[in-house]
Amino acid sequence: MRFNERELLSLARQPAEKAAEIRMSLPRKGGVLKKRLVKLVVNFLFYFRTDEAEPIGALLLEHCRVTKEEENVFSISFIEEPERKYCFECASEEQCHEWVEALKRASYEFLRRSLIFYRNEIQKMTGKDPLEQYGISEEARFQLGTSSS
Amino acid sequence: MKLNERSLAFYATCDSPADNSGFLYKRGERHTAYHRRWFVLKGNMLFYFEERESREPVGVIVLEGCNVELCDSAEDFAFAIRFGGTKSRTYVLAAESQAAMESWVKSLSRASFDYMRLVVRELEKQLEEMRWGLARGCGGSRGSPSSWKPKPSGLERSPEPLPALPAVLPKENGCAVWNNVLGVEQPPHPSGCGGHGDEGNPRPPPLPPRRRGSSGEAAAQSPSTFCRLHERYSRDMARLRQDWLQKQRGPRP
Numbered sequence: 001m002r003f004n005e006r007e008l009l010s011l012a013r014q015p016a017e018k019a020a021e022i023r024m025s026l027p028r029k030g031g032v033l034k035k036r037l038v039k040l041v042v043n044f045l046f047y048f049r050t051d052e053a054e055p056i057g058a059l060l061l062e063h064c065r066v067t068k069e070e071e072n073v074f075s076i077s078f079i080e081e082p083e084r085k086y087c088f089e090c091a092s093e094e095q096c097h098e099w100v101e102a103l104k105r106a107s108y109e110f111l112r113r114s115l116i117f118y119r120n121e122i123q124k125m126t127g128k129d130p131l132e133q134y135g136i137s138e139e140a141r142f143q144l145g146t147s148s149s
Numbered sequence: 150m151k152l153n154e155r156s157l158a159f160y161a162t163c164d165s166p167a168d169n170s171g172f173l174y175k176r177g178e179r180h181t182a183y184h185r186r187w188f189v190l191k192g193n194m195l196f197y198f199e200e201r202e203s204r205e206p207v208g209v210i211v212l213e214g215c216n217v218e219l220c221d222s223a224e225d226f227a228f229a230i231r232f233g234g235t236k237s238r239t240y241v242l243a244a245e246s247q248a249a250m251e252s253w254v255k256s257l258s259r260a261s262f263d264y265m266r267l268v269v270r271e272l273e274k275q276l277e278e279m280r281w282g283l284a285r286g287c288g289g290s291r292g293s294p295s296s297w298k299p300k301p302s303g304l305e306r307s308p309e310p311l312p313a314l315p316a317v318l319p320k321e322n323g324c325a326v327w328n329n330v331l332g333v334e335q336p337p338h339p340s341g342c343g344g345h346g347d348e349g350n351p352r353p354p355p356l357p358p359r360r361r362g363s364s365g366e367a368a369a370q371s372p373s374t375f376c377r378l379h380e381r382y383s384r385d386m387a388r389l390r391q392d393w394l395q396k397q398r399g400p401r402p
Contacts, residue, residue, distance in 0.1 A: 125279055
Protein backbone atom coordinates (compact mmCIF):
# COMPACT_ATOMS: atom_id res chain seq x y z
CA MET A 1 0.00 0.00 0.00
CA ARG A 2 1.41 3.34 -0.97
CA PHE A 3 1.54 6.05 1.66
CA ASN A 4 3.04 9.51 2.06
CA GLU A 5 6.13 8.48 3.95
CA ARG A 6 7.65 11.95 4.06
CA GLU A 7 4.68 13.34 5.93
CA LEU A 8 4.64 10.39 8.29
CA LEU A 9 8.34 10.93 9.01
CA SER A 10 7.59 14.55 9.68
CA LEU A 11 4.81 13.55 12.05
CA ALA A 12 7.26 11.27 13.86
CA ARG A 13 9.40 14.31 14.61
CA GLN A 14 6.56 16.26 16.22
CA PRO A 15 6.31 16.60 19.99
CA ALA A 16 4.86 13.39 21.36
CA GLU A 17 2.02 12.85 23.77
CA LYS A 18 4.19 10.19 25.29
CA ALA A 19 7.66 8.89 24.58
CA ALA A 20 9.89 6.42 26.37
CA GLU A 21 12.53 3.81 25.88
CA ILE A 22 10.70 0.54 26.12
CA ARG A 23 11.65 -2.97 25.17
CA MET A 24 9.48 -4.08 22.32
CA SER A 25 8.93 -7.18 20.25
CA LEU A 26 7.25 -7.61 16.92
CA PRO A 27 4.63 -10.29 16.39
CA ARG A 28 6.52 -13.25 15.04
CA LYS A 29 7.64 -16.57 16.39
CA GLY A 30 10.52 -16.03 18.77
CA GLY A 31 10.01 -12.32 18.66
CA VAL A 32 12.83 -10.91 20.71
CA LEU A 33 12.38 -7.88 22.94
CA LYS A 34 14.61 -5.04 21.80
CA LYS A 35 15.11 -1.64 23.32
CA ARG A 36 13.29 0.96 21.27
CA LEU A 37 12.30 4.57 21.55
CA VAL A 38 8.54 4.44 21.43
CA LYS A 39 6.66 7.62 20.64
CA LEU A 40 2.94 8.34 20.59
CA VAL A 41 1.87 11.12 18.23
CA VAL A 42 -1.84 11.56 17.47
CA ASN A 43 -3.09 8.11 16.48
CA PHE A 44 0.31 6.71 15.53
CA LEU A 45 2.80 4.82 17.63
CA PHE A 46 6.29 5.25 16.17
CA TYR A 47 9.20 3.09 17.19
CA PHE A 48 12.85 3.96 16.66
CA ARG A 49 16.19 2.34 17.26
CA THR A 50 17.42 4.36 20.21
CA ASP A 51 20.24 6.02 18.30
CA GLU A 52 18.42 6.78 15.07
CA ALA A 53 16.44 9.81 14.03
CA GLU A 54 14.07 8.02 11.68
CA PRO A 55 11.57 5.49 12.97
CA ILE A 56 11.83 1.86 11.94
CA GLY A 57 8.08 1.68 11.84
CA ALA A 58 4.71 3.07 12.80
CA LEU A 59 1.48 1.56 14.02
CA LEU A 60 -1.82 3.24 13.20
CA LEU A 61 -3.80 2.77 16.39
CA GLU A 62 -7.30 2.36 14.94
CA HIS A 63 -9.28 -0.76 15.83
CA CYS A 64 -6.53 -2.04 18.06
CA ARG A 65 -6.70 -3.79 21.37
CA VAL A 66 -4.35 -2.71 24.16
CA THR A 67 -3.99 -5.28 26.90
CA LYS A 68 -2.03 -5.38 30.09
CA GLU A 69 -0.40 -8.78 29.96
CA GLU A 70 1.80 -9.18 32.97
CA GLU A 71 3.00 -6.85 35.67
CA ASN A 72 4.88 -4.46 33.43
CA VAL A 73 4.08 -5.85 30.01
CA PHE A 74 1.37 -4.72 27.67
CA SER A 75 0.50 -5.70 24.15
CA ILE A 76 -1.12 -4.15 21.13
CA SER A 77 -2.98 -6.30 18.66
CA PHE A 78 -5.39 -5.52 15.89
CA ILE A 79 -8.93 -6.73 15.55
CA GLU A 80 -8.48 -8.66 12.38
CA GLU A 81 -5.50 -10.59 13.76
CA PRO A 82 -5.81 -10.77 17.54
CA GLU A 83 -3.05 -13.35 17.99
CA ARG A 84 -0.41 -11.16 16.37
CA LYS A 85 0.79 -9.11 19.28
CA TYR A 86 3.26 -6.29 19.58
CA CYS A 87 4.65 -6.62 23.11
CA PHE A 88 6.09 -3.90 25.26
CA GLU A 89 8.04 -4.46 28.44
CA CYS A 90 8.03 -1.38 30.64
CA ALA A 91 10.38 -0.38 33.42
CA SER A 92 7.61 -0.51 36.00
CA GLU A 93 3.99 -1.43 36.49
CA GLU A 94 3.14 2.23 36.76
CA GLN A 95 4.70 3.03 33.42
CA CYS A 96 2.88 0.07 31.93
CA HIS A 97 -0.44 1.31 33.28
CA GLU A 98 0.15 4.84 31.98
CA TRP A 99 0.91 3.60 28.50
CA VAL A 100 -2.09 1.30 28.41
CA GLU A 101 -4.38 4.17 29.42
CA ALA A 102 -2.84 6.56 26.93
CA LEU A 103 -2.93 4.12 24.03
CA LYS A 104 -6.55 3.17 24.63
CA ARG A 105 -7.53 6.77 24.07
CA ALA A 106 -5.19 7.41 21.18
CA SER A 107 -7.47 6.67 18.28
CA TYR A 108 -9.58 8.85 16.07
CA GLU A 109 -12.51 6.53 16.60
CA PHE A 110 -12.19 7.00 20.35
CA LEU A 111 -12.31 10.76 19.91
CA ARG A 112 -15.34 10.41 17.72
CA ARG A 113 -17.14 8.40 20.40
CA SER A 114 -16.25 10.98 23.02
CA LEU A 115 -17.52 13.78 20.87
CA ILE A 116 -20.81 12.07 20.16
CA PHE A 117 -21.20 11.33 23.84
CA TYR A 118 -20.54 14.93 24.99
CA ARG A 119 -22.69 16.35 22.23
CA ASN A 120 -25.51 14.11 23.28
CA GLU A 121 -25.15 14.95 26.97
CA ILE A 122 -25.11 18.67 26.33
CA GLN A 123 -28.08 18.39 24.05
CA LYS A 124 -29.97 16.48 26.71
CA MET A 125 -29.21 19.15 29.29
CA THR A 126 -29.81 22.23 27.20
CA GLY A 127 -32.04 21.10 24.40
CA LYS A 128 -29.49 22.59 22.02
CA ASP A 129 -26.86 21.09 19.80
CA PRO A 130 -23.50 22.48 20.95
CA LEU A 131 -22.00 22.10 17.49
CA GLU A 132 -24.52 24.39 15.86
CA GLN A 133 -22.80 27.59 16.80
CA TYR A 134 -19.67 26.37 15.00
CA GLY A 135 -21.59 25.43 11.92
CA ILE A 136 -20.43 21.84 12.00
CA SER A 137 -23.50 20.04 13.25
CA GLU A 138 -24.16 18.48 9.86
CA GLU A 139 -20.64 17.15 9.38
CA ALA A 140 -20.73 13.46 8.64
CA ARG A 141 -17.97 12.69 11.12
CA PHE A 142 -19.99 13.97 14.08
CA GLN A 143 -23.12 11.98 13.44
CA LEU A 144 -24.42 9.12 15.45
CA GLY A 145 -24.51 5.81 13.67
CA THR A 146 -23.79 7.00 10.16
CA SER A 147 -23.11 4.39 7.58
CA SER A 148 -20.79 4.99 4.67
CA SER A 149 -22.53 6.60 1.75
CA MET B 150 9.40 2.88 7.36
CA LYS B 151 7.18 -0.05 8.10
CA LEU B 152 3.49 0.51 8.56
CA ASN B 153 0.90 -1.97 9.83
CA GLU B 154 -0.54 -2.27 6.35
CA ARG B 155 -2.81 -5.19 6.97
CA SER B 156 -4.53 -3.33 9.79
CA LEU B 157 -4.74 -0.25 7.65
CA ALA B 158 -6.39 -2.21 4.90
CA PHE B 159 -8.83 -3.60 7.43
CA TYR B 160 -9.61 -0.13 8.76
CA ALA B 161 -10.20 1.08 5.21
CA THR B 162 -12.60 -1.68 4.29
CA CYS B 163 -14.42 -2.55 7.52
CA ASP B 164 -17.88 -1.20 8.09
CA SER B 165 -16.94 1.66 10.39
CA PRO B 166 -18.52 4.82 9.01
CA ALA B 167 -16.59 6.77 6.42
CA ASP B 168 -16.46 10.53 6.80
CA ASN B 169 -16.67 10.85 3.05
CA SER B 170 -16.44 8.58 0.06
CA GLY B 171 -16.75 8.86 -3.67
CA PHE B 172 -14.93 8.92 -6.97
CA LEU B 173 -12.22 11.47 -7.46
CA TYR B 174 -9.66 11.94 -10.16
CA LYS B 175 -6.15 11.78 -8.82
CA ARG B 176 -3.27 13.26 -10.73
CA GLY B 177 -0.30 10.98 -11.02
CA GLU B 178 3.01 11.86 -9.46
CA ARG B 179 5.24 11.67 -12.48
CA HIS B 180 2.75 11.84 -15.26
CA THR B 181 0.06 14.46 -15.29
CA ALA B 182 -2.65 12.06 -16.30
CA TYR B 183 -5.58 11.78 -13.94
CA HIS B 184 -6.77 8.41 -12.73
CA ARG B 185 -10.25 7.84 -11.44
CA ARG B 186 -10.13 6.23 -8.04
CA TRP B 187 -12.60 5.38 -5.29
CA PHE B 188 -11.73 7.42 -2.21
CA VAL B 189 -12.70 6.69 1.37
CA LEU B 190 -12.00 9.13 4.17
CA LYS B 191 -11.88 7.74 7.69
CA GLY B 192 -10.58 9.96 10.43
CA ASN B 193 -7.28 11.44 9.31
CA MET B 194 -6.65 8.77 6.67
CA LEU B 195 -7.64 9.15 3.06
CA PHE B 196 -7.65 5.76 1.34
CA TYR B 197 -7.94 5.26 -2.37
CA PHE B 198 -8.94 2.16 -4.26
CA GLU B 199 -8.62 1.19 -7.88
CA GLU B 200 -12.28 0.32 -8.00
CA ARG B 201 -15.15 0.75 -5.59
CA GLU B 202 -15.29 -3.00 -5.10
CA SER B 203 -11.55 -3.47 -4.60
CA ARG B 204 -10.71 -5.39 -1.46
CA GLU B 205 -7.65 -3.41 -0.61
CA PRO B 206 -6.68 0.20 -1.08
CA VAL B 207 -3.98 1.06 -3.57
CA GLY B 208 -2.74 3.67 -1.17
CA VAL B 209 -3.45 6.03 1.68
CA ILE B 210 -2.73 9.67 2.35
CA VAL B 211 -2.08 10.50 6.00
CA LEU B 212 -3.77 13.86 6.34
CA GLU B 213 -2.35 15.13 9.60
CA GLY B 214 -0.94 18.60 9.12
CA CYS B 215 -2.20 19.12 5.60
CA ASN B 216 -3.78 22.14 3.95
CA VAL B 217 -6.55 21.84 1.44
CA GLU B 218 -6.72 24.41 -1.34
CA LEU B 219 -8.26 25.00 -4.69
CA CYS B 220 -5.75 24.84 -7.45
CA ASP B 221 -5.22 25.90 -10.99
CA SER B 222 -5.81 22.99 -13.19
CA ALA B 223 -7.20 22.28 -16.59
CA GLU B 224 -9.42 19.87 -14.76
CA ASP B 225 -12.70 21.18 -13.38
CA PHE B 226 -13.45 21.01 -9.67
CA ALA B 227 -9.81 20.47 -8.78
CA PHE B 228 -8.35 20.90 -5.34
CA ALA B 229 -5.06 20.09 -3.72
CA ILE B 230 -3.85 18.53 -0.51
CA ARG B 231 -0.61 20.22 0.45
CA PHE B 232 1.86 19.60 3.22
CA GLY B 233 4.35 21.90 4.86
CA GLY B 234 7.71 20.30 4.11
CA THR B 235 9.97 21.49 1.33
CA LYS B 236 10.01 18.24 -0.55
CA SER B 237 6.43 17.34 0.18
CA ARG B 238 4.31 16.09 -2.60
CA THR B 239 1.09 17.88 -3.39
CA TYR B 240 -1.85 15.67 -4.16
CA VAL B 241 -4.05 17.11 -6.85
CA LEU B 242 -7.55 15.74 -6.95
CA ALA B 243 -10.61 16.60 -8.98
CA ALA B 244 -14.22 15.94 -8.15
CA GLU B 245 -17.02 15.29 -10.59
CA SER B 246 -19.19 18.19 -9.53
CA GLN B 247 -19.10 21.46 -7.66
CA ALA B 248 -21.06 19.98 -4.80
CA ALA B 249 -18.73 17.02 -4.52
CA MET B 250 -15.70 19.28 -4.57
CA GLU B 251 -17.07 21.45 -1.79
CA SER B 252 -18.02 18.43 0.25
CA TRP B 253 -14.53 16.96 -0.06
CA VAL B 254 -12.74 20.20 0.66
CA LYS B 255 -14.85 20.64 3.77
CA SER B 256 -14.37 17.16 5.10
CA LEU B 257 -10.66 17.04 4.30
CA SER B 258 -9.91 20.33 6.00
CA ARG B 259 -11.52 19.07 9.18
CA ALA B 260 -9.98 15.62 9.07
CA SER B 261 -7.07 16.06 11.42
CA PHE B 262 -6.81 14.33 14.76
CA ASP B 263 -5.81 17.66 16.28
CA TYR B 264 -9.00 19.30 15.10
CA MET B 265 -11.13 16.51 16.47
CA ARG B 266 -9.31 16.68 19.78
CA LEU B 267 -10.00 20.41 19.95
CA VAL B 268 -13.70 19.93 19.41
CA VAL B 269 -13.86 17.17 22.02
CA ARG B 270 -12.03 19.30 24.57
CA GLU B 271 -14.35 22.19 23.94
CA LEU B 272 -17.43 20.08 24.49
CA GLU B 273 -15.96 18.43 27.54
CA LYS B 274 -15.29 21.86 28.97
CA GLN B 275 -18.84 23.00 28.25
CA LEU B 276 -20.27 19.92 29.91
CA GLU B 277 -18.04 20.38 32.93
CA GLU B 278 -19.13 23.98 33.31
CA MET B 279 -22.74 22.99 33.07
CA ARG B 280 -22.31 20.37 35.74
CA TRP B 281 -20.59 22.81 38.07
CA GLY B 282 -23.51 25.13 37.49
CA LEU B 283 -25.91 22.43 38.57
CA ALA B 284 -23.82 21.40 41.55
CA ARG B 285 -23.99 24.94 42.87
CA GLY B 286 -27.73 24.69 42.64
CA CYS B 287 -27.85 27.22 39.88
CA GLY B 288 -30.25 24.93 38.04
CA GLY B 289 -31.59 26.41 34.82
CA SER B 290 -29.31 25.10 32.19
CA ARG B 291 -31.13 26.90 29.45
CA GLY B 292 -29.51 29.40 27.23
CA SER B 293 -27.25 29.42 24.25
CA PRO B 294 -24.03 27.47 24.49
CA SER B 295 -22.06 30.62 23.87
CA SER B 296 -23.14 31.90 27.26
CA TRP B 297 -21.46 29.04 29.04
CA LYS B 298 -18.73 30.93 30.71
CA PRO B 299 -17.31 30.23 34.13
CA LYS B 300 -19.18 32.02 36.87
CA PRO B 301 -17.47 34.93 38.65
CA SER B 302 -14.68 33.68 40.83
CA GLY B 303 -16.32 35.08 43.92
CA LEU B 304 -18.59 32.09 44.02
CA GLU B 305 -17.20 29.09 45.72
CA ARG B 306 -17.04 26.16 43.44
CA SER B 307 -18.00 22.82 44.71
CA PRO B 308 -16.52 21.10 41.76
CA GLU B 309 -18.34 18.02 40.79
CA PRO B 310 -15.63 16.19 38.92
CA LEU B 311 -16.69 14.42 35.80
CA PRO B 312 -17.55 10.81 36.49
CA ALA B 313 -14.61 8.50 36.48
CA LEU B 314 -13.77 6.00 33.82
CA PRO B 315 -16.38 3.42 33.12
CA ALA B 316 -15.79 0.41 35.31
CA VAL B 317 -15.13 -1.79 32.34
CA LEU B 318 -13.11 -0.18 29.63
CA PRO B 319 -13.92 -1.04 26.06
CA LYS B 320 -11.73 -3.83 24.86
CA GLU B 321 -11.01 -2.53 21.45
CA ASN B 322 -9.59 0.86 20.81
CA GLY B 323 -12.43 2.69 19.21
CA CYS B 324 -13.96 -0.35 17.65
CA ALA B 325 -17.41 -0.52 16.26
CA VAL B 326 -19.19 1.87 18.54
CA TRP B 327 -21.30 3.59 16.01
CA ASN B 328 -24.08 1.26 16.93
CA ASN B 329 -23.34 1.19 20.58
CA VAL B 330 -22.31 4.61 21.79
CA LEU B 331 -21.49 5.30 25.41
CA GLY B 332 -24.36 6.83 27.26
CA VAL B 333 -26.90 6.41 24.52
CA GLU B 334 -29.76 4.13 25.33
CA GLN B 335 -29.54 1.56 22.64
CA PRO B 336 -29.52 -2.18 22.77
CA PRO B 337 -26.02 -3.53 22.29
CA HIS B 338 -25.35 -4.28 18.71
CA PRO B 339 -23.09 -6.98 17.49
CA SER B 340 -20.75 -5.37 15.07
CA GLY B 341 -18.54 -6.53 12.28
CA CYS B 342 -15.54 -5.64 14.32
CA GLY B 343 -16.05 -7.90 17.25
CA GLY B 344 -18.71 -6.45 19.48
CA HIS B 345 -18.72 -4.22 22.42
CA GLY B 346 -21.11 -5.27 25.07
CA ASP B 347 -19.41 -3.51 27.92
CA GLU B 348 -20.75 -0.04 27.80
CA GLY B 349 -24.04 0.11 29.56
CA ASN B 350 -23.19 2.98 31.80
CA PRO B 351 -23.30 6.61 30.68
CA ARG B 352 -19.89 7.86 31.69
CA PRO B 353 -17.91 10.26 29.65
CA PRO B 354 -14.84 8.76 28.10
CA PRO B 355 -11.72 10.38 29.45
CA LEU B 356 -9.83 12.70 27.19
CA PRO B 357 -6.89 11.63 25.13
CA PRO B 358 -3.54 12.65 26.54
CA ARG B 359 -2.50 16.21 25.98
CA ARG B 360 0.35 16.91 23.71
CA ARG B 361 3.32 18.26 25.61
CA GLY B 362 5.41 21.20 24.53
CA SER B 363 3.86 21.66 21.15
CA SER B 364 4.85 24.88 19.51
CA GLY B 365 2.50 26.66 17.22
CA GLU B 366 -0.47 24.52 18.15
CA ALA B 367 -3.69 25.87 19.45
CA ALA B 368 -3.50 25.19 23.15
CA ALA B 369 -7.27 24.88 23.26
CA GLN B 370 -7.32 26.09 26.80
CA SER B 371 -10.13 28.53 26.26
CA PRO B 372 -13.22 28.88 24.12
CA SER B 373 -11.66 31.90 22.45
CA THR B 374 -8.91 29.72 20.95
CA PHE B 375 -11.53 27.38 19.61
CA CYS B 376 -13.64 30.23 18.26
CA ARG B 377 -10.60 31.70 16.58
CA LEU B 378 -9.85 28.38 14.96
CA HIS B 379 -13.37 28.17 13.68
CA GLU B 380 -13.28 31.66 12.38
CA ARG B 381 -10.16 30.75 10.51
CA TYR B 382 -11.90 27.76 8.98
CA SER B 383 -14.82 29.94 7.89
CA ARG B 384 -12.44 32.46 6.40
CA ASP B 385 -10.59 29.70 4.57
CA MET B 386 -13.84 28.33 3.22
CA ALA B 387 -15.00 31.80 2.18
CA ARG B 388 -11.71 32.41 0.42
CA LEU B 389 -11.88 29.07 -1.38
CA ARG B 390 -15.37 29.89 -2.50
CA GLN B 391 -14.28 33.27 -3.74
CA ASP B 392 -11.34 31.76 -5.60
CA TRP B 393 -13.64 29.35 -7.28
CA LEU B 394 -16.11 32.04 -8.27
CA GLN B 395 -13.32 34.10 -9.74
CA LYS B 396 -12.14 31.15 -11.71
CA GLN B 397 -15.62 30.68 -13.04
CA ARG B 398 -15.76 34.23 -14.30
CA GLY B 399 -12.86 33.69 -16.63
CA PRO B 400 -9.17 32.98 -16.98
CA ARG B 401 -6.82 35.16 -15.04
CA PRO B 402 -4.83 37.69 -17.03
